[in-house]
Amino acid sequence: MSMAEALRVTRRIKEPKNLSARIEWLRSYYFEGARRAWNNEFTAWTTGTDWDVLFDEMTFYIVPETYPFLQTFGSSIKQAARPVRLHPDFWTWSLPERKAWFVREVMVNYVPQEVLPGDLICGARFNVQTSTCWTRKEAGERNRLVHGKNGVRAAMKWFHDHGYGNSGATSGHLIPGYERVLKIGWKGLYEEIEQGFQTLSPREKRGRKGSQLKAMMTAATMPRDLAARYAALCDKLAAQETVFVRKAELKQMAANLVRVPWEPARTFWEAVQALWLTHMLIMSDENYPGPGVSFGRIDQYLLPYWQRSMDEGMDREFGKEIMKCFWVHANTAYDAMIRIGNNGITAGYGQLITLSGMGALGADMTNELTYAMLEVIDEMTPILEPKPNVRLHRNTPDALLDKVVDMIATSQGSPFLINFDERSMAGMMVEARKAGVTHLINEETVHDYAPVGCLENTMQGNDRSGTVDNNLNLLKAVELALNDGRDFFDFTDPITFKKEKVKQAGPKTGDPKRFTSWEEFWEAYAEQTRYIISCCVALYEQSESVRARFCPTPYLSCLVKGCAEQGLDITEGGAELGLATLEAVTFATTVDSLLAVKHLVFDNHECTMEELIRALKANWEGHEILQAKARYKAPKYGRDDDEADAMAARVMELWCTETWKYKTISTNRQFRPGMLSWNYWVSDGFILPASPDGRPKGRFLSNAICPSNGADINGPTANTNSVGKVLGGMAADGGGDYLGYRNCLPNGASHTISINPSLLKDPEHREKFKAFLRGYAENGGTCLQLNMIDAETLKDAQQRPEDYRSLLVRITGYNAYFTSVGRELQNELIARISHEAL
Amino acid sequence: MKKEKDTTATILRIQRMSTEDGPGIRSTVFFKGCPLNCIWCHNPESISPGVQLHWVGSRCIGCLSCVAVCPENALSAGKNGIALDRSACTGCQRCLEVCPSTAMEAYGQSYGLVGLVSEVLKDRIYFENPAAG
Numbered sequence: 001m002s003m004a005e006a007l008r009v010t011r012r013i014k015e016p017k018n019l020s021a022r023i024e025w026l027r028s029y030y031f032e033g034a035r036r037a038w039n040n041e042f043t044a045w046t047t048g049t050d051w052d053v054l055f056d057e058m059t060f061y062i063v064p065e066t067y068p069f070l071q072t073f074g075s076s077i078k079q080a081a082r083p084v085r086l087h088p089d090f091w092t093w094s095l096p097e098r099k100a101w102f103v104r105e106v107m108v109n110y111v112p113q114e115v116l117p118g119d120l121i122c123g124a125r126f127n128v129q130t131s132t133c134w135t136r137k138e139a140g141e142r143n144r145l146v147h148g149k150n151g152v153r154a155a156m157k158w159f160h161d162h163g164y165g166n167s168g169a170t171s172g173h174l175i176p177g178y179e180r181v182l183k184i185g186w187k188g189l190y191e192e193i194e195q196g197f198q199t200l201s202p203r204e205k206r207g208r209k210g211s212q213l214k215a216m217m218t219a220a221t222m223p224r225d226l227a228a229r230y231a232a233l234c235d236k237l238a239a240q241e242t243v244f245v246r247k248a249e250l251k252q253m254a255a256n257l258v259r260v261p262w263e264p265a266r267t268f269w270e271a272v273q274a275l276w277l278t279h280m281l282i283m284s285d286e287n288y289p290g291p292g293v294s295f296g297r298i299d300q301y302l303l304p305y306w307q308r309s310m311d312e313g314m315d316r317e318f319g320k321e322i323m324k325c326f327w328v329h330a331n332t333a334y335d336a337m338i339r340i341g342n343n344g345i346t347a348g349y350g351q352l353i354t355l356s357g358m359g360a361l362g363a364d365m366t367n368e369l370t371y372a373m374l375e376v377i378d379e380m381t382p383i384l385e386p387k388p389n390v391r392l393h394r395n396t397p398d399a400l401l402d403k404v405v406d407m408i409a410t411s412q413g414s415p416f417l418i419n420f421d422e423r424s425m426a427g428m429m430v431e432a433r434k435a436g437v438t439h440l441i442n443e444e445t446v447h448d449y450a451p452v453g454c455l456e457n458t459m460q461g462n463d464r465s466g467t468v469d470n471n472l473n474l475l476k477a478v479e480l481a482l483n484d485g486r487d488f489f490d491f492t493d494p495i496t497f498k499k500e501k502v503k504q505a506g507p508k509t510g511d512p513k514r515f516t517s518w519e520e521f522w523e524a525y526a527e528q529t530r531y532i533i534s535c536c537v538a539l540y541e542q543s544e545s546v547r548a549r550f551c552p553t554p555y556l557s558c559l560v561k562g563c564a565e566q567g568l569d570i571t572e573g574g575a576e577l578g579l580a581t582l583e584a585v586t587f588a589t590t591v592d593s594l595l596a597v598k599h600l601v602f603d604n605h606e607c608t609m610e611e612l613i614r615a616l617k618a619n620w621e622g623h624e625i626l627q628a629k630a631r632y633k634a635p636k637y638g639r640d641d642d643e644a645d646a647m648a649a650r651v652m653e654l655w656c657t658e659t660w661k662y663k664t665i666s667t668n669r670q671f672r673p674g675m676l677s678w679n680y681w682v683s684d685g686f687i688l689p690a691s692p693d694g695r696p697k698g699r700f701l702s703n704a705i706c707p708s709n710g711a712d713i714n715g716p717t718a719n720t721n722s723v724g725k726v727l728g729g730m731a732a733d734g735g736g737d738y739l740g741y742r743n744c745l746p747n748g749a750s751h752t753i754s755i756n757p758s759l760l761k762d763p764e765h766r767e768k769f770k771a772f773l774r775g776y777a778e779n780g781g782t783c784l785q786l787n788m789i790d791a792e793t794l795k796d797a798q799q800r801p802e803d804y805r806s807l808l809v810r811i812t813g814y815n816a817y818f819t820s821v822g823r824e825l826q827n828e829l830i831a832r833i834s835h836e837a838l
Numbered sequence: 839m840k841k842e843k844d845t846t847a848t849i850l851r852i853q854r855m856s857t858e859d860g861p862g863i864r865s866t867v868f869f870k871g872c873p874l875n876c877i878w879c880h881n882p883e884s885i886s887p888g889v890q891l892h893w894v895g896s897r898c899i900g901c902l903s904c905v906a907v908c909p910e911n912a913l914s915a916g917k918n919g920i921a922l923d924r925s926a927c928t929g930c931q932r933c934l935e936v937c938p939s940t941a942m943e944a945y946g947q948s949y950g951l952v953g954l955v956s957e958v959l960k961d962r963i964y965f966e967n968p969a970a971g
Binding site: 624625626628629631632633640714715716717718721759765767768771772775778779 | 854855
């Protein structure tokens with residue numbers, strides 16, 4: 001065989017291993033995808049009124065790929081909906097009460113309960129599209145606000161299609177209070193809510209607060225009622241079962257469900273069952289499959305149950321078996337739109353589990369369950385959910401680091417994302433100060449943060465930080481600065497093809513051709529940046545205020561501290577910690593563009609501003625020499641070059657400072673900065689015009705906090721140093737936000753590095769790689785993900801996708817199956833990896 | 839204040855995150871100029887102590903600015919790209935300055951001792967780890 005073939009054989013795509021027949025079956029069955037006879041596809045349920053609305057399109061405003069389909073989704077889901085017989089008093093209740101009742105009715109009495117063959121965990125079907133339960137009046141009002149002339153949809157489209165980015169109040173992206181509900185049961189939660197209700201005055205009881213609490217009490221009985229159904233089903237199946245072992249399992253599952261999740265959990269099996277049922281019903285409540293609804297520090301709060309069961313004689317492999325069943329369930333979230341086919345969003349869900357990390361006083365919290373879970377991940381990989389995140393810190397034990405590096409080395413799209421505690425905690429301490437919540441986030445509590453979704457840092461059980469709700473292209477401010485607050489070109493609507501002349505959108509910051517100094521250009525850019533941030537904030541207010549009025553999620557509200565206490569739904573801002581994250585996109589492209597303008601026009605006089613603008617408007621055609629200078633001769637962020645990185649830090653400081661100035665009006669949530677760019681930097685590359693860094697329109701933008709593709713010519717250590725610097729680096733005097741660390745992004749920033757597999761080829765090299773990770777913990781960012789893949793393999797996968805169906809790659813903060821992401825993203829990954837020189 | 843004269847050297851390359859041929863993660867400094875002339879040399883461009891130009895085809899955009907600017911007519915364009923006549927080249931580096939895409943590169947750059955050390959120490963944190971060395 002040829003050398004290439006031989007190499008391919010030795011670098012085989014990772015396969016799952018050590019799976020029992022049961023798990024092997026369940027896992028393979030899951031991967032049959034749309035060919036399965038059973039799936040967890042959306043079922044739709046209506047009140048039956050002709051004004052009923054089911055699909056809440058606002059939750060998809062942060063998924064621009066769906067824009068052309070929003071109308072279709074809405075109509076077809078409604079057409080496919082089955083009516084639910086309403087309680088006779090239904091229309092006399094408040095909206096949250098209607099919603100709570102309807103979702104419970106659907107999940108308990110309408111959606112079938114099923115147990116997959118051999119499954120040890122109950123809770124199969126949970127993806128639903130339920131009626132919004134609006135009265136005719138409510139629907140009319142809400143529809144006007146969303147679909148009317150200056151409605152949210154129109155505003156969202158304008159914002160996105162003009163290249164600003166996207167924004168929308170969306171679901172999930174939080175860590176519900178799972179630890180608590182396992183400990184005190186839903187019974188305990190119910191009692192707390194009821195006690196709260198009893199303390200209300202008679203007037204309050206009849207008013208909004210009372211309605212909300214009543215709704216939450218209704219919602220709190222949903223898991224109990226559903227568990228009862230499943231217990232009955234398991235009993236029935238047990239009676240029919242002839243295989244002795246399976247019969248016993250089903251009987252135990254029935255027994256589990258008679259207790260949990262209403263009562264506190266005692267055994268590991270009960271705990272995992274309670275966790276799953278509680279979690280899946282959130283997705284039912286929000287009508288959205290798995291969007292960053294995360295489990296938090298699962299190896300910590302499940303540990304007591306694990307230990308107890310181990311002490312009582314549970315077989316360790318059986319404990320893992322239970323977890324593997326749980327794993328399969330998490331993936332079925334993707335069944336929601338299973339027949340719509342492969343598209344860039346099918347990696348999207350991010351039900352994160354967090355392993356290890358620091359505890360109080362810097363202690364390391366790795367435990368026996370951490371290792372058991374790592375084994376589960378290793379044995380089940382490649383599989384997308386639940387997405388694992390490992391927290392590393394200065395005192396991470398060598399044994400854990402060894403295991404982590406081993407797993408990265410043998411898996412292509414590294415199975416997890418690595419979070420770095422000190423840097424992350426520094427960001428949370430900044431948030432505590434700036435949001436005025438030091439009573440909730442402080443030196444005693446900050447170690448209990450955990451990431452959600454992909455990598456966004458939040459607290460657990462009391463925090464909604466809206467971590468993907470606002471995604472802003474910093475680069476738009478460059479275009480506006482270059483054209484005195486106007487787009488370069490007239491606008492053509494991408495769906496209707498309707499044309500619109502250029503308008504004065506941003507402030508008039510001056511004709512850049514008349515600027516005589518770099519500082520003048522910087523000031524123009526700064527003012528346009530303030531403008532685009534204000535646009536994003538205003539747009540978010542639109543969807544946020546509509547959601548607050550019309551889209552309560554009383555079930556989820558039970559699980560987030562602050563809601564019951566205040567009598568507010570989580571959608572009304574009830575969470576104790578209520579923030580809205582502004583995720584900046586196109587950071588490196590923006591920095592490199594500013595560096596290029598300074599270098600080409602003001603420092604080296606390679607061209608006039610007029611020539612540069614002409615070149616950009618021509619998409620560099622006829623200006624190849626200038627483009628080459630922009631690409632190759634101008635300084636770039638990511639090379640550990642102090643001057644370039646200083647510009648990057650300046651850009652960072654500007655937009656972060658501006659972001660902190662804002663709060664939402666309807667829900668009083670504090671805006672905070674972050675840098676997660678999902679996949680927007682690929683598609684928005686087709687919207688934003690050519691940029692001064694040498695990028696033509698149609699080419700991808702930079703992602704998250706990573707340097708531009710090809711810019712980081714000094715390798716991973718330099719790349720890392722640059723990232724750490726722009727986050728704030730270390731405080732020389734021992735000050736800093738946490739220990740010496742500074743971090744201006746409490747949300748964290750996605751950072752991806754592609755490593756050639758040869759770097760981990762043997763134990764000696766893996767030792768070196770561990771050293772790199774320890775160095776990263778000092779010099780780098782809040783999180784890191786590694787692509788351990790070579791360009792050859794990716795190109796082969798493009799040619800023969802059928803051979804690479806389970807090939808996972810890391811995009812930015814999340815894993816995806818390479819063969820299912822769009823062609824543009826595939827090409828970007830190949831280009832990215834080809835550039836990494838080692 | 840009188841500035842001390844800095845020691846200088848011609849450096850071929852500073853390779854950060856070197857993982858081969860030695861323990862831990864290191865930054866390797868490749869000096870230009872070697873007294874040997876091994877027939878198996880893997881870096882023959884490092885043998886001569888002087889700065890040498892060379893053409894990197896993958897970055898060339900074919901603008902021919904280098905050919906036009908060379909005072910010794912040492913550069914010519916052909917079907918294999920840009921050819922460099924080393925007997926004519928004086929190393930004036932005008933081609934390097936004028937090339938818009940860094941396709942004309944110099945083997946060898948002068949570093950002062952202080953600058954070199956500070957560049958190398960940028961990765962100090964990766965060396966100082968006891969496991970790395």
